[in-house]
Amino acid sequence: xxxxxxxxxxxxxxxxxxxxxxxxxxxxxxxxxxxxxxxxxxxxxxxxxxxxxxxxxxxxxxxxxxxxxxxxxxxxxxxxxxxxxxxxxxxxxxxxxxxxxxxxxxxxxxxxxxxx
Amino acid sequence: xxxxxxxxxxxxxxxxxxxxxxxxxxxxxxxxxxxxxxxxxxxxxxxxxxxxxxxxxxxxxxxxxxxxxxxxxxxxxxxxxxxxxxxxxxxxxxxxxxxxxxxxxxxxxxxxxxxxxxxxxxxxxxxxxxxxxxxxxxxxxxxxxxxxxxxxxxxxxxxxxxxxxxxxxxxxxxxxxxxxxxxxxxxxxxxxxxxxxxxxxxxxxxxxxxxxxxxxxxxxxxxxxxxxxxxxxxxxxxxxxxxxxxxxxxxxxxxxxxxxxx
Numbered sequence: 001x002x003x004x005x006x007x008x009x010x011x012x013x014x015x016x017x018x019x020x021x022x023x024x025x026x027x028x029x030x031x032x033x034x035x036x037x038x039x040x041x042x043x044x045x046x047x048x049x050x051x052x053x054x055x056x057x058x059x060x061x062x063x064x065x066x067x068x069x070x071x072x073x074x075x076x077x078x079x080x081x082x083x084x085x086x087x088x089x090x091x092x093x094x095x096x097x098x099x100x101x102x103x104x105x106x107x108x109x110x111x112x113x114x115x116x
Numbered sequence: 117x118x119x120x121x122x123x124x125x126x127x128x129x130x131x132x133x134x135x136x137x138x139x140x141x142x143x144x145x146x147x148x149x150x151x152x153x154x155x156x157x158x159x160x161x162x163x164x165x166x167x168x169x170x171x172x173x174x175x176x177x178x179x180x181x182x183x184x185x186x187x188x189x190x191x192x193x194x195x196x197x198x199x200x201x202x203x204x205x206x207x208x209x210x211x212x213x214x215x216x217x218x219x220x221x222x223x224x225x226x227x228x229x230x231x232x233x234x235x236x237x238x239x240x241x242x243x244x245x246x247x248x249x250x251x252x253x254x255x256x257x258x259x260x261x262x263x264x265x266x267x268x269x270x271x272x273x274x275x276x277x278x279x280x281x282x283x284x285x286x287x288x289x290x291x292x293x294x295x296x297x298x299x300x301x302x303x304x305x306x307x308x309x310x311x312x313x314x315x316x317x318x319x320x321x322x323x324x325x326x327x328x329x330x331x332x333x334x335x336x337x338x339x340x341x342x343x344x345x346x347x348x349x350x351x352x353x354x355x356x357x358x359x360x361x362x363x364x365x366x367x368x369x370x371x372x373x374x375x376x377x378x
Binding site for chain 2: 045046048049052053055057058059060061063065066067068069070071072073077083096099100101104
């Protein structure tokens with residue numbers, strides 16, 4: 001995904017502060033788009049979170065989860081794994097009131113898969 | 117929301133990773149200041165190095181974990197008597213020291229009006245000792261640190277009750293004890309195995325979201341398309357609800373959790 005594609009992705013989701021395109025297999029941030037200028041170590045921490053949450057065995061049946069949503073009172077984080085097992089993933093930081101259904105639909109479309 | 121308000125909200129979300137990173141407090145009396153410090157210690161379930169930086173740039177640094185004060189770390193803040201300053205030697209504290217530690221804290225907060233808190237993970241084992249916040253509060257005649265466990269228990273009960281028609285197994289993990297809330301033997305066994313592996317991974321010091329997750333957060337795991345249901349782990353001060361939900365949208369599950377935190 002290009003930086004422009006990430007920017008367009010974020011513009012369609014009010015309340016999405018940051019989207020990171022990462023390769024969780026190598027734990028590498030590939031691109032990002034954010035409302036703020038986030039330091040690299042912050043992006044790396046988000047990538048590490050995605051790698052742990054979407055790792056083999058993270059799902060209940062033993063297979064890796066396709067999506068993980070993390071919500072606190074102050075914010076939401078969402079992690080999406082590409083369906084083709086390449087390790088590509090999207091990580092988002094959003095307001096707690098983000099429309100989760102819209103977020104999931106846009107993320108799956110961006111990664112080239114149907115909604116889970 | 118204004119552009120400035122949106123920016124402030126975004127900054128707040130950046131700061132919310134980990135226990136009270138960038139958290140600040142102002143206090144009118146020394147006792148209020150100690151109460152503010154104890155509130156932060158009471159949120160530290162995983163071991164955390166807490167640095168309280170006061171308005172004059174001086175620091176009070178300590179280790180907290182298991183919702184207890186474990187160690188007072190050097191250097192001691194200025195202005196303390198030699199006997200009080202000797203408490204800041206980095207050794208594990210014990211319950212018998214609640215009164216001198218309380219007096220040390222009140223001597224420090226008596227010199228200040230505000231602090232900012234920075235927190236970072238630490239590998240110290242909280243099971244080794246420490247002083248409970250209630251003992252320190254009692255030594256000063258303060259009310260215990262805010263205890264909203266009862267309200268939170270009600271919120272968890274309501275959350276589970278709302279999910280029940282779609283639950284296919286639910287566990288309440290409290291320290292080393294596991295209570296079965298819902299499910300057949302097979303569902304509970306599968307859920308237990310998953311939770312054991314997952315919690316060990318997610319509560320490791322190196323996992324960036326560990327502190328905010330175990331303090332008060334919910335994780336929803338959604339399988340690939342074509343697989344039924346979703347699983348969740350909701351953390352609250354070191355206790356966890358683990359459940360499998362079928363026939364419900366993950367967005368609806370999250371909305372239910374938010375209802376209990378409104």
